[in-house]
Amino acid sequence: MIKDINLFYFYNSRGEPSIKTEILTENGIFSAMCGTGKSRGKWEKKTFNVKNSIENFLKIKKQFLGISEKDWKYFDSLLEKQKNIGAELTTPLSISCLRAATKNQIYNLFEKKSFNFPYPLSNVLGGGAHGGSTSIQEFLIIPSKAKSFPEAVSLVINVWKSVQKEFKKKGFIAGRNDEGAWLTRENELKTLDMLSKITEDFGCDIGLDFAATQFYKHGFYYYPFLGKKFNSEQQFDFVLNLIKTYKLKYVEDPFHENAFSSFSDLRKRVGICISGDDLYCTQPDRIKLGVAKSSTSGIIIKPDQAGTISKTLEAINIAKENNMDIIVSHRSGETCDYFISDFSLAVDAKFIKCGVGGGERIVKLNRLIELWYKLERPKMVKINYL
Ligand code: 2PG
Ligand code: MG
DSSP states (O other): OOOEEEEEEEEOTTSOEEEEEEEEETTEEEEEOOOBOSSOOTTSOOOOOHHHHHHHHHHHGGGGTTOOGGGHHHHHHHHHHOSSOOHHHHHHHHHHHHHHHTTTOGGGTTOOSSOEEOEEEEEEEEOGGGSSSOSSOEEEEEOTTOSSHHHHHHHHHHHHHHHHHHHHHTTOEEEEOTTSOEEEOSOHHHHHHHHHHHHHHHTOEEEEEOOGGGGEETTEEEETTTTEEEOHHHHHHHHHHHHHHTTOSEEEOOSOTTOHHHHHHHHHHOSSEEEESTTTTTOHHHHHHHHHTTOOSEEEEOHHHHSSHHHHHHHHHHHHHTTOEEEEEOOSBOOSOOHHHHHHHHTTOSEEEOOSSSHHHHHHHHHHHHHHHHSSSOEEOOOTTO
16 A cells, blocks of 8 residues: 655756655555656657646645555556646656556566567667757667677677777767767768668667657758758658668658658558657557558657556557557656666567666666566567568
8 A cells, every 4th residue: 555655856867857756555665767858749748847746746645645556557547637747757656656566576567477578779879859960869779680688788789889989080979968879970871871881790770760850840851961951752762762771670750740641651661660759659649640540660658758657558558459569768868767678578569769878778778688687588579570
């Protein structure tokens, strides 16, 4: 039974205010924190001023005491009714309650007999809203040939280190961004040329998160470092060309957040994972729109976009019923909580999208390495286009 709830005013990796929650039961203290995005989608659950969220919750805290942690879905339904509390508080509260219900074993939520580990989808080079010169936000690495999770992590770390070394030699690195990825000084084509040489050496594949809404203005997609602006058809051809030239295996948000039809057209042309992040914002209603148009074969799942784990699971169920690949993702402003690692195992995610550089990123990969060794008969998940 929930005996008490404590809230702490903390900070995330970007130095933004954030909240640590603690739920106290007879079995102990169950805490959580969650990340916050910079390239946020229009339909995400809103975030509030952290102080206001805390004050508003304290006024209604009594409603949540005395509930059994096993009724975590009921706990979530109460959270969803609150109009004055943002995602930065509802999400960690919901995670804390689920941790209490599963005694800190969220990976075991559905009591599975064996576990399929996701592939890391790791951000090694960045641009867009996270900084750097490319409009494309994230250059991602997939260690497709890895036979185990520890091997997969070792590969993405080696690529990340090589990117630093090779780009530095040419003076192409301007530092590290919010997600611990290297900030490229070059345009998208030169960046991809260099990156593909490195990934070939390590037998890894490349994916891209365009986060295209961020650079779509009045009907055009802007690429200042290429000296180009593309209308929708030109953007379509550009994306298709990059997929073919660099043998991309994963493309996220290549069009703006309402372009369901462009996503569908692209999906028809290529057999790789086309995934939606800002397109869906982990919202069941948005996913249904995408399903009706067969827009994507994959979906980014960010618990804080939904605001509770119950709503996140509702989104995942719709996506799975429609054979979409689940990609559980971090946010650019993160914490050292590894909830998404445990959760990715619980929901059979194909990928865990998180960076490599920085404690708040590596803690998520390390957690999965730990579980790889602790759980019985672990294996890598099957992805038919890898
Ligand atoms: C994204 C995310 C995470 P942000 O667009 O996929 O990489 O960025 O958290 O800033 O929305
Ligand atoms: Mg994204």
